[in-house]
Amino acid sequence: MAPLAALALASGLLSACGGDSGPPELTWYINPDSGGQDAVAEKCSTDDYTISTQVLPQDAGQQRIQLARRLAAKDPEIDLMSIDPPFTAEFADAGFLAEVPQDARSQLEEQGTFKGAMDAATWKDKLVVFPFWSNTQVLWYRKSFVEKAGIDMSKPVTWDQIIDAANENDAKVGVQANKYEGYVVWINALVEGAGGHILQDADAGVDADITISDDAGKKAAEIIEKLATSEAAPADLSVSNEGTAGSTFGSDAGSFLVNWTYIWTNYDETAPDVADDIGYTRYPQTVEGEESRPPYGGIGIGVSAYSDEKDLALEAAQCLVSPESQGINADLTGNMPASTDGYDYPKLKETFPEDLLQLFQESVDAAAPRTVTPYWSDVSGSIQNIWHPPRSVDTDTPEQSKVFIEDVLKGDDLL
Amino acid sequence: MSTTTAPETPTRTKDKAKAIASDRTAAENRLGLKLVAPAVVLMLLVTAWPMIQALYLSLFRYRLTAPDDRAFVGVDNYLTILSDDQFWKSTLTTLLIMVVTVAVELVIGFAFAMVMHRIVFARGLMRTSILIPYGIITVVSAFAWQFAFSLNNGFVNAWFSWLPWIAEDTNWFGDYWHAMFAIMVSEIWKTTPFMALLLLAGLAQVSEDMLEAAKVDGATWWQRLTKVILPNMRAAIMVAVLFRALDAYRIFDNIFVMTKGAEGTQSISFLTYRQVIEQMQLGLGSAMSVLLFLSVLLLAWLIVKLFRVDLAQARGEG
Numbered sequence: 001m002a003p004l005a006a007l008a009l010a011s012g013l014l015s016a017c018g019g020d021s022g023p024p025e026l027t028w029y030i031n032p033d034s035g036g037q038d039a040v041a042e043k044c045s046t047d048d049y050t051i052s053t054q055v056l057p058q059d060a061g062q063q064r065i066q067l068a069r070r071l072a073a074k075d076p077e078i079d080l081m082s083i084d085p086p087f088t089a090e091f092a093d094a095g096f097l098a099e100v101p102q103d104a105r106s107q108l109e110e111q112g113t114f115k116g117a118m119d120a121a122t123w124k125d126k127l128v129v130f131p132f133w134s135n136t137q138v139l140w141y142r143k144s145f146v147e148k149a150g151i152d153m154s155k156p157v158t159w160d161q162i163i164d165a166a167n168e169n170d171a172k173v174g175v176q177a178n179k180y181e182g183y184v185v186w187i188n189a190l191v192e193g194a195g196g197h198i199l200q201d202a203d204a205g206v207d208a209d210i211t212i213s214d215d216a217g218k219k220a221a222e223i224i225e226k227l228a229t230s231e232a233a234p235a236d237l238s239v240s241n242e243g244t245a246g247s248t249f250g251s252d253a254g255s256f257l258v259n260w261t262y263i264w265t266n267y268d269e270t271a272p273d274v275a276d277d278i279g280y281t282r283y284p285q286t287v288e289g290e291e292s293r294p295p296y297g298g299i300g301i302g303v304s305a306y307s308d309e310k311d312l313a314l315e316a317a318q319c320l321v322s323p324e325s326q327g328i329n330a331d332l333t334g335n336m337p338a339s340t341d342g343y344d345y346p347k348l349k350e351t352f353p354e355d356l357l358q359l360f361q362e363s364v365d366a367a368a369p370r371t372v373t374p375y376w377s378d379v380s381g382s383i384q385n386i387w388h389p390p391r392s393v394d395t396d397t398p399e400q401s402k403v404f405i406e407d408v409l410k411g412d413d414l415l
Numbered sequence: 416m417s418t419t420t421a422p423e424t425p426t427r428t429k430d431k432a433k434a435i436a437s438d439r440t441a442a443e444n445r446l447g448l449k450l451v452a453p454a455v456v457l458m459l460l461v462t463a464w465p466m467i468q469a470l471y472l473s474l475f476r477y478r479l480t481a482p483d484d485r486a487f488v489g490v491d492n493y494l495t496i497l498s499d500d501q502f503w504k505s506t507l508t509t510l511l512i513m514v515v516t517v518a519v520e521l522v523i524g525f526a527f528a529m530v531m532h533r534i535v536f537a538r539g540l541m542r543t544s545i546l547i548p549y550g551i552i553t554v555v556s557a558f559a560w561q562f563a564f565s566l567n568n569g570f571v572n573a574w575f576s577w578l579p580w581i582a583e584d585t586n587w588f589g590d591y592w593h594a595m596f597a598i599m600v601s602e603i604w605k606t607t608p609f610m611a612l613l614l615l616a617g618l619a620q621v622s623e624d625m626l627e628a629a630k631v632d633g634a635t636w637w638q639r640l641t642k643v644i645l646p647n648m649r650a651a652i653m654v655a656v657l658f659r660a661l662d663a664y665r666i667f668d669n670i671f672v673m674t675k676g677a678e679g680t681q682s683i684s685f686l687t688y689r690q691v692i693e694q695m696q697l698g699l700g701s702a703m704s705v706l707l708f709l710s711v712l713l714l715a716w717l718i719v720k721l722f723r724v725d726l727a728q729a730r731g732e733g
């Protein structure tokens with residue numbers, strides 16, 4: 001009996017830590033960042049509750065797995081969580097998320113939350129997460145390089161142009177092409193930039209219309225093939241992610257880089273000469289003359305349907321996504337606000353030049369989110385399987401991936 | 416020169432045991448059963464129950480994030496898996512890793528075992544240093560080797576670029592064979608000490624008298640190794656091969672850390688992980704786990720039969 005008694009005592013002690021003394025603690029599962037979400041959690045803690053953070057894995061796919069497994073087991077310890085947009089639909093469809101109440105919705109609309117952010121946060125006409133930050137990619141370039149190569153960056157540039165320029169001048173183009181979600185972000189932007197979509201009619205679930213094999217998909221495959229087989233491809237292309245692409249860009253062979261907003265402050269401390277040499281412009285066009293569709297990323301804050309403190313968590317989430325909170329987070333992490341009011345946070349104007357902030361907002365407006373479907377992880381995983389490694393991509397790749405996605409969705413093929 | 420093996424001790428047969436069973440031994444046996452009962456029940460709870468549940472789940476289409484969609488599909492999941500090329504490709508990759516790593520480990524492990532057995536000075540230090548890699552967690556070893564082979568900050572390219580097939584910018588995780596090489600190096604580095612340890616136990620069983628006798632008869636070093644030492648270690652070698660082969664067949668950590676299954680390097684365990692954990696396909700994933708379990712059983716049976724491993728003898732119960 002002694003061990004049992006000890007166990008009972010221990011669990012009693014543990015539960016005592018959680019609650020009885022002081023206000024209830026809300027646990028917010030966050031994606032790793034440089035302290036922005038911690039700062040916001042502290043700011044939004046009140047006399048009624050304190051918000052503590054727990055860090056999820058680095059990789060978006062791993063974040064999804066950890067959260068989904070806990071939620072499927074109805075873990076009451078999760079109150080708030082930072083969710084990557086492509087997985088919002090899956091979580092909402094499984095009933096993991098509490099609906100955002102009407103007054104919070106009005107507040108989000110009032111503060112000028114971007115349409116793309118609202119769309120990504122909506123599943124079956126219900127708002128299921130609070131848009132917190134909205135990120136997008138722009139084309140970063142080395143001023144010294146474009147001068148040498150003689151490219152006019154004041155006009156929109158195409159992928160063909162930047163690959164050729166890098167190729168002719170012994171430089172490397174930084175992209176994300178490891179076998180992970182980031183690679184699909186790139187593919188999606190290329191496909192959307194050519195006026196196509198990876199899939200349509202997402203409401204049909206597993207019977208959705210897979211359209212990656214259309215002309216737009218072929219154009220995307222051409223660009224990837226062109227880069228992968230040219231001298232402009234970094235040696236680590238097939239394992240490149242945001243970080244390694246940033247290193248390529250910062251090296252002597254750096255020329256162009258597509259990457260998220262936080263790159264602006266990335267070199268300030270480690271390589272000030274690179275920081276001075278960074279230029280920026282709109283994401284490159286897939287097809288000349290057709291407006292580019294930059295990638296859309298970000299984080300929405302979801303409230304767990306299984307939380308013991310759901311009402312408090314909903315209240316807390318409202319504070320976490322206030323314009324000021326979005327501004328504080330953006331200033332600390334470089335992850336841009338999800339609303340126009342958030343962009344008014346004074347300190348942002350000190351860190352980022354005015355025209356860059358404008359470019360960010362314009363890009364978020366034009367951005368093409370990944371299709372909202374509860375089966376996104378299957379679609380994305382299938383694309384990664386067929387389109388990776390990049391050097392294997394050719395004009396047949398889109399058709400192969402269409403067949404494979406359909407088989408995987410119907411459960412006829414392993415992923 | 417003919418092969419010399421130590422005479423086998425005759426094994427006690429069941430009949431004999433029965434004949435000498437007195438009331439006292441019968442009572443002891445009953446007590447023994449009672450004493451192991453709690454452990455057996457516990458084992459059933461923690462191992463048999465999940466296995467039965469996996470078997471049950473494998474007959475359903477069941478996804479954790481779409482629980483309402485659950486439906487009984489019979490053996491469909493098994494048919495899907497067995498007719499899928501990815502399953503067979505992963506099986507081949509897994510078998511390749513198993514055969515190559517076990518073969519290399521056997522050779523290096525034997526050399527290490529000889530060193531540990533024969534060394535006179537700094538014996539403790541030497542044995543400890545050989546065993547260190549085995550004490551390191553596989554995930555840590557995988558990360559260490561991933562950094563070593565990394566294009567951006569690894570030392571392998573920098574140190575070995577004088578070799579004709581390695582350049583300053585060789586991307587070790589950029590194609591199948593390079594990636595497989597890196598994965599196998601990590602696997603071999605980490606588990607060779609285990610192999611060496613099992614072989615050391617076998618070496619210790621080889622009688623010094625026989626070696627002395629062979630020496631007196633004028634046997635060379637090579638003859639003593641192949642005609643005396645190895646034949647007498649057969650049981651230990653086979654057990655080492657069996658253990659390592661089954662371990663290697665379930666390889667997961669190195670692949671997960673180093674390539675995440677990219678470039679066709681996914682093993683059977685990794686493919687199973689993707690179905691159960693990433694896709695949350697409990698039905699399909701359970702079917703894969705069942706197949707993985709059956710293939711491990713088959714492999715164990717094949718090795719035991721093919722190499723005529725006598726497990727009882729290897730445990731010293733002979």
